[in-house]
Amino acid sequence: MGATSITQELTCPIAAARMFNALIIEANALIPKLLPQFIKSVELVQGDGGAGSIEQVNFTEASHFKYVRHRINELDKENFVCRYTMIEGEALGDKLESIDYEVKFDAASDGGSVCKMTSKYNTKEAFQVEEEEIKAGKEKAMAIFKVVESYLLENPQAYA
Numbered sequence: 001m002g003a004t005s006i007t008q009e010l011t012c013p014i015a016a017a018r019m020f021n022a023l024i025i026e027a028n029a030l031i032p033k034l035l036p037q038f039i040k041s042v043e044l045v046q047g048d049g050g051a052g053s054i055e056q057v058n059f060t061e062a063s064h065f066k067y068v069r070h071r072i073n074e075l076d077k078e079n080f081v082c083r084y085t086m087i088e089g090e091a092l093g094d095k096l097e098s099i100d101y102e103v104k105f106d107a108a109s110d111g112g113s114v115c116k117m118t119s120k121y122n123t124k125e126a127f128q129v130e131e132e133e134i135k136a137g138k139e140k141a142m143a144i145f146k147v148v149e150s151y152l153l154e155n156p157q158a159y160a
Contacts, residue, residue, distance in 0.1 A: 002122075002123045002125075002126060002127065002128070003120055003121065003122050003123065004120070004121045004123070004128070004129045004134070005118060005119065005120045005121070006118070006119050006134055006138065007116065007117065007118045007119075008116075008117050008138060008141075008142075009114060009115070009116050009117075010114070010115045010117070010142070010145060011108060011112060011113070011114050011115075012108075012112050012113050012114070012115060012145075012149050013110070013111075013112040013149075013153065014112060014113060014149055014152045014153065015107070015111060015112065015113060016080050016105035016106060016107045016108075016113035016114075017080065017105075018152055018158075018159045018160060019080075019105050019113050019115065019148070019149070019152070020077075020080040020082075020105045021159040022148050022151070022152055022158070022159045023103070023144075023145065023148050024075070024080075024082045024103065025077070026159065027042060028041075028042035028043065028044065028055065029042075030148065030151070031144065031148075034147050034148065034151055035144070035147060036060070037060060037062055038059060038060055038062055038063055039057060039058070039059060039060065040058040040059060040060050041057075041058045042055060042056070042057050042058070043055065043056050043058070045069065047072070049072070049075075050072065050075050051072055051073060051074055051075055052071070052072065053071070053072045054069055054070065054071050054072075054087070055069065055070050055072065056068070056069050056070075057069075057070070064090070065089060065090040065091050066089075066090060067089050067090075068086055068088065068089030068090075068091050068092075069086070069087050069088035069089055070084045070085065070086055070087065070101075071084060071085045071087050072084045073085060073100075079104075080104060080105035080106070081102070081103070081104045081105075082101075082102070082103045082104075083100070083101065083102045083103075084100075084101050085098050085099065085100050085101070086098055086099040086101070094124070095123055095124060095127040095129065096121060096122065096123055096124065096127075096129070097122045097123065097124050098122045099119055099120065099121050099122065099137075100119070100120040100122065101117070101118070101119055101120075102116075102117070102118040103115065103116075103117050104116045104117075115145065117141060119134075119137060119138075119141075121133075121134070
């Protein structure tokens with residue numbers, strides 16, 4: 001099994017705690033509300049939402065995929081860190097065993113935050129992850145991030 005990792009860093013005018021709560025803790029309710037054209041629902045399949053839990057993201061007919069499942073490996077609410085693994089779904093295709101994600105929010109000096117997202121693509125056998133596949137994943141993550149950021153800017157009391 002091979003692996004390819006990428007990291008991206010985003011700055012945001014929203015405080016780390018609010019972004020973490022909206023994008024990670026309350027994602028199962030908020031993301032389908034903000035992106036109903038793409039995400040039908042996010043449901044807890046196993047566990048209580050903490051480490052060891054499994055969540056399923058169900059996509060609408062507009063997506064190429066029906067669903068993906070994530071296992072939450074770590075949820076550190078005090079340090080605003082979430083580590084999870086995509087363990088099932090068509091998005092893994094025939095090349096990927098899993099994708100490990102780490103999302104961490106740090107406070108910025110201007111009152112906003114810096115989000116560092118790392119994705120590790122764990123391939124089956126000697127497959128290589130194509131640059132286009134990585135780019136597509138980064139663009140989807142960035143789009144979700146920006147939608148949540150816009151929502152929080154327009155709704156200053158949400159997740160405060």
